[in-house]
Amino acid sequence: MKNSILLLIAFFILPSSKAQWSSLSPLSLTSFQPTTYFTDANTGYVVGNSGKILKTTNGGLNWTNSPSGVSAGLTAIYFIDSDTGYVAGDASTILKTTNAGISWTKYAPVSSSYSLYNIFFVNATTGFTNDVHGNIIKTSNAGSTWGLVSSGVGPDGVKGLFFTDTNIGYTVGAAFSSIKKTTDGGITWTSQISGTTQTLRSCFFANANTGWAVGDGGTILNTINGGSTWTAQTSGINDRLLSVYFTDVNTGWSVGENGKIVTTNNGGANWSLQSSVTTNHLSSCFFTSSYNGYAVGQSGTILKMSSAPTSVNNSMDENDETIYPNPSNGLYTIVTSQIALKICIYDMLGSEVVKIIPTSTTVKIDLSEKACGNYWATIQYENFQHGRKLLKE
Numbered sequence: 580m581k582n583s584i585l586l587l588i589a590f591f592i593l594p595s596s597k598a599q600w601s602s603l604s605p606l607s608l609t610s611f612q613p614t615t616y617f618t619d620a621n622t623g624y625v626v627g628n629s630g631k632i633l634k635t636t637n638g639g640l641n642w643t644n645s646p647s648g649v650s651a652g653l654t655a656i657y658f659i660d661s662d663t664g665y666v667a668g669d670a671s672t673i674l675k676t677t678n679a680g681i682s683w684t685k686y687a688p689v690s691s692s693y694s695l696y697n698i699f700f701v702n703a704t705t706g707f708t709n710d711v712h713g714n715i716i717k718t719s720n721a722g723s724t725w726g727l728v729s730s731g732v733g734p735d736g737v738k739g740l741f742f743t744d745t746n747i748g749y750t751v752g753a754a755f756s757s758i759k760k761t762t763d764g765g766i767t768w769t770s771q772i773s774g775t776t777q778t779l780r781s782c783f784f785a786n787a788n789t790g791w792a793v794g795d796g797g798t799i800l801n802t803i804n805g806g807s808t809w810t811a812q813t814s815g816i817n818d819r820l821l822s823v824y825f826t827d828v829n830t831g832w833s834v835g836e837n838g839k840i841v842t843t844n845n846g847g848a849n850w851s852l853q854s855s856v857t858t859n860h861l862s863s864c865f866f867t868s869s870y871n872g873y874a875v876g877q878s879g880t881i882l883k884m885s886s887a888p889t890s891v892n893n894s895m896d897e898n899d900e901t902i903y904p905n906p907s908n909g910l911y912t913i914v915t916s917q918i919a920l921k922i923c924i925y926d927m928l929g930s931e932v933v934k935i936i937p938t939s940t941t942v943k944i945d946l947s948e949k950a951c952g953n954y955w956a957t958i959q960y961e962n963f964q965h966g967r968k969l970l971k972e
Contacts, residue, residue: 600840600874602856603639603881612821612862615875616656616664620867620930624680625875626653626666634680638930639873639883645680655698655708665722667695667708675722689716689725697740705745707765709737713752715765728765739782739792749806751779751792758782758792760806771806781833785825791847793820793833801847812847822863824872827920827959834861834874855882869957870929885929899965900958906970909947915940915958924969925955946971 617623621638624645630653632645647653651669658664666674671688672695689695693710700706704721713733718725735753742748750759750768757779758771773779779794792800797814814820818836825831832842833850838857841850855861859877866872872884901914913922918940924933932949935942946954949971957966 600853600855600882600884603883604642612654613875613879614654614656614863615865615873615881616658617865617867617873618658618661618664618679620871622661622679623865623873624656624658624664625881626656626668627879628652630668632656632666632680632683638871639881645676645683647674647683649674649685652694654694654696657698657700657706659700659703663703665698665700665706667698669694671695671710673698673708673722673725686722686725690714690727691716696737699740699742699748701742701745707740707742707748709733709740709750711736713737713750715750715768717765729761729768732759732768738778738780738794741782741784741790743784743787747787747805749782749784749790749792751782751794753778757794758800758806758809771809773800773809774811775800780820780835781822783823783825783831785828785831789828789846791823791825791831791833793823793835795819797835799823799833799841799847799850812850814841814850815852816841821861822874824864824866826866826869827964829964830869832864832866832872832874834864834876836860838876838880840864840874857882868923868925868929868931870925871931902956902967902969906972909945909949909971911944911946911956911969913942913944913956913958915942917960920959922959923957925957926950927953927955944969 613627615625622636625633630647630649632647633642634645635642651672653666653668655667662679664676671691673686674683676683691710691714695708698708706718708716713731715729716725717728733752737750737752739751746764748761758773759768761768777795777798779792782792784790788805790802797816799812799814800809801812802809818839820833820835823833829846830844834840838855840853840855843850859880861874861876864874874882899916919937922935951971954969
């Protein structure tokens with residue numbers, strides 16, 4: 580094969596151990612468990628006590644008030660696109676914005692008079708929330724109305740809620756019945772064998788089969804078969820873990836008490852402790868890419884992780900992937916030996932600038948409107964990821 584215009588995509592070693600966490604300006608949130616959600620690398624929201632919603636459009640450097648119109652404590656937030664988002668909270672509060680937080684509309688109380696813990700949408704119309712007594716509440720009309728679909732799923736409270744599609748979802752909570760699964764949109768739930776007596780606090784699925792649950796005593800559990808079996812992973816800490824997030828099947832983080840942050844780049848086979856620059860409890864984390872993420876917690880703590888890929892191993896076979904031309908004016912072609920799960924392009928600040936879900940082995944990348952300089956392409960398959968520097972002239 581002629582290599583004059585072909586540049587091999589090399590195996591990319593994730594830089595989790597070199598990631599830098601920094602503390603942003605304290606926010607006016609004193610809630611023990613504020614929650615965060617970002618719609619892109621720069622635009623994000625934090626919700627907390629007394630109806631507080633704060634928004635940033637520059638990656639957390641500055642925050643402005645997004646008036647909620649309520650005084651109830653707010654506990655959960657979810658956006659389905661850059662404009663449309665939902666917030667849940669105390670006193671059965673449900674809020675919705677369709678203009679990126681400029682204004683929020685409060686909906687009539689859902690079928691519960693209790694505080695709501697989580698909110699999760701699987702598409703533009705179908706969403707779920709739960710209250711402190713484990714009642715599962717659903718909307719099928721984009722939040723206009725909400726109705727009870729099952730009661731007492733977690734009699735001691737559902738701590739975490741995640742759906743992989745409109746029918747299949749998971750809850751985690753108190754010990755012994757700590758993981759439950761639904762296959763009929765929340766109507767019925769079946770207990771999973773978790774193998775732990777610890778209370779679980781959060782769960783996350785990278786795809787339909789692969790997920791994690793975290794909780795007290797540094798507990799981390801993993802499934803690769805849609806919850807049929809769960810395997811304990813070693814976090815290396817004993818602190819309570821309160822939130823978990825994965826950007827793909829390999830790369831993830833969990834945050835918790837005493838400012839603890841643990842990370843993995845191999846699906847949890849190994850977890851390592853990162854320096855978080857705080858000892859405050861961290862209650863929520865969110866990542867827009869493998870190189871850009873946020874964690875929030877006690878006393879208005881907000882942390883940002885930003886790192887750029889730094890290490891490459893040029894040991895791949897030249898037939899696995901090719902990219903050409905490189906350098907270019909911003910137009911590239913990537914040819915892979917098999918269809919990738921996704922291809923992401925990052926600038927050198929770690930912000931994702933292009934994301935493509937390939938449908939063939941030939942993918943066109945257009946950076947013509949982006950600034951000249953270095954970029955990183957990462958190519959994600961089911962169980963591994965490759966990457967290489969791109970140069971735009």
